[in-house]
Amino acid sequence: MDHGMHGMTMDLPPFTLGNGLHWSTQPFFLAACLVGLALYGSALARLLRRGDAWPVGRSVSFVLGVLLVLLTMCTRLNDYGMVMFSVHMVQHMIISMLAPLLLLLGAPVTLALRALPVAGRGRTGPREVLLAFLHSRFLRVVTHPGFTIPVFIASLYGLYFTPLFDSLMGSAVGHAAMMVHFLLVGLVFFWPIMGIDPGPHRPGHVMRMLELFAGMPFHAFFGIALMMASGPMVDAYKHPPASLGIEALSDQTAAGGIAWAFSEVPSVIVLLALLFQWYRSEQRQARRADRQADRDGDKELAEYNAYLASLQARGN
Known part of the structure; x- marks a missing residue:
């Protein structure tokens, strides 16, 4: 890590949650979060002005997802994450596994498709560009489990156990770029599994569960x-600043515990969301079948009864 980075973080007091949650702006994430909230809010306002309904739960979920990114990247958690492996791992887990779930449950793409106006004949507007992207080969590839699972x-393994991690940790920009990568990986991994938005790869519910557990x-x-290692495995965290009062190996062990425990949390959330979605789709199918029965006077049942009667007559 370069001396500039060390100078920025050397004076950090020992980590406590109170210290970690002090405001400390990361410009890229602050701008991205504010733009995300503004776009979602304006699309929602447009829908409501038109008299259309939009589930409150989706809006709450999206806002919570954005606030979680802000909390993780625009507080001193981000400063501590530069010098403490355990805090960095909390950031990684939130950004790659919790925030994507909340953002996806907010259904931002569906909201955009409903809010954006349709361009005139032969014209291309933002809505048409978004639809073209949703149907693109690129998106088909990056949301396919053959791509998402290996990248996840x-x-x-490919980041933490190679020199790439140390070179990214050499600057605040590198660290932020790594977090952007984690967020994108989380979004493309969970989108086909439990996202509400339309996407090119949308398998059945059982396959989605298998993808999750893969x-x-x-x-x-x-x-x-990380927990079992007998020495520090990542150079960037080998020599924590003395002011933190921590020892590199015990901090790495804590980071491993966080990574291990965190893998269970999103699994439970996604599983519950999937079961709920499955239940809802079964209900919709049952309602469709009932409406069909009302329309044709339950033709299917009448045909089945006639078939039973013909079997009985043949038996006699």
Whole structure:
């Protein structure tokens, strides 16, 4: 890590939650969060002015997701994350596993498609660009489990256990770029599994559960590898500033415990969301079947009864 980075973080007092939650702006994430909230809010306002309904839960979920990113990246948690492996790991887990779930449950793409006006014949507006992106080959590839699961796993092993991590940790920009990567990986991993928005890859509910559980054991193993290590495994955190009063190996062990425990939290949330979505889709199908029965006087049941009667007549 360069001396400039050390100078910025050397005077940090020992970590407490109170110290960690002091405001400390990270310009890129602050701007991105404010733009995200403004776009979502204006789209929602447009829908409501038109008299359309939008589930309150979705809006709450999206706002919580953005606030979670702000809390993780625009407080002193981000400063501590530069010098403490355990705090960095909390950031990583929130940004890659909790924030994406909340943002996806906010259904921002669906909201945009409903709020954006349709361009005139032969014209291309923002809505048409968004639809083209949703149907693009690029999105088909990056949301396919053959891509998302390996990238999800490589974000742990390929980053932390190679020199790439130390070079990114050499600057605040590198650290922020790593967090952007974690957020994007989380979004593309969870979108096909439990996102509400339309997407190119949307398997059945059982397949989605299998996709979820395909990635999680690797997460747990990564945490266990950090906890079991007999020496510091990441150069960036080998020499924590004396003012923190921590020892590198015990901090790494804590980071491993956080990674291991955290892999269970999103699994439970996603599983509950999936079961709820499954239940809702079954209900919708049942309602459709009931409406069809009302329209045709339950033709299917009448045909089945006639079939039973013909069997009985043949038996006699």
